Amino acid sequence: MLVLVNFPAPPEIRSLSPFCYKAEALLALAGCDYRMEHATDLAALPHGKVPVLKDGDLVIPDSSLIQRHLERHHGLAIDETLTGVELAMAEAFRRMAEEHLRWTMVHARWIDPAGEEMIMGTALADVPEEMRRDVFMGLRENIRKTLHAQGIGRHAPEEIYAFGRADLDAIAAFLDDKPFFMGDRPTTVDASLVGVVLNILASDIDTPLMRHAAAIPTLADYALRFERTVFGPAARIPATLRGEQAA
Secondary structure (H helix, E strand, O other), X not given: OEEEEEOOOOOOOOOXXXXXXXXXXXXXXXXXXXXXXXXOOHHHOHHHOOOEEEEOOEEEEOHHHHHHHHHHHOOOOOOOOOOHHHHHHHHHHHHHHHHHHHHHHHHHHHHOHHHHXXXXXXXXXXXXXXXXXXXXXXXXXXXXXXHHHHOHHHOOHHHHHHHHHHHHHHHHHHHOOOOEOOEOOOOHHHHHHXXXXXXXXXXXXXXXXXXHHHOOHHHHHHHHHHHHHHHHHHOOOOHHHOOOOOO
16 A cells, blocks of 8 residues: 655645645545555655655655656556647646745745744644744744745735735636636646645635635635545535535
8 A cells, every 4th residue: 555644734624735735636536545644754754845655665755756656657647638738738837836826825824924823723733832932933934034045035925925816816717617627527737736726725814815715716616626526525625615615
């Protein structure tokens, strides 16, 4: 059985990491038997990050490398019907979501003051209360430096959120009235996009990014449709979306 190494997550969402969500969705789409394992020491993992897939003696880090492994060795073939142009379009949107929109989400979680209490109560819930704020502030400063090095952190908050809103609008516009991003069936780009979009929609942090995503019903319908299609009875529906009805 395959083993996916992930962070612990609240019961209402599969993972707080879009990349871990993507990896698990790809395992399900490939029809693989797998189990979850929570990371306890990131330093012991390749690249010091999750997700990591264990397949026998093989240890595969990074969601993109996991996708390639599943395509080569475990029958993941859901992109085979796409044309070259469609594959190029899917790759462009995947990169936008993972390398641009995701950073606006990171800003909303860790830098925007609105997220402090939620992050300390969820992501840092296992940290002793008397240490929690100091740990949070240390993590926030590290993330602030990462965002600055990446580039998006050099912008004012209103500019960062404008970037995020534009990305969400682009996803919704291309999706239009299609069930999934490239048509009638899920493809690998859906796993990437929903990993980010669902994390934004599931957030309890009141930020311009979350409010904008929530104001686009197409996005909630899409994310819930994908979650229910891929995971069936095991689908996890965030409390923020329980009033939504996926088409």
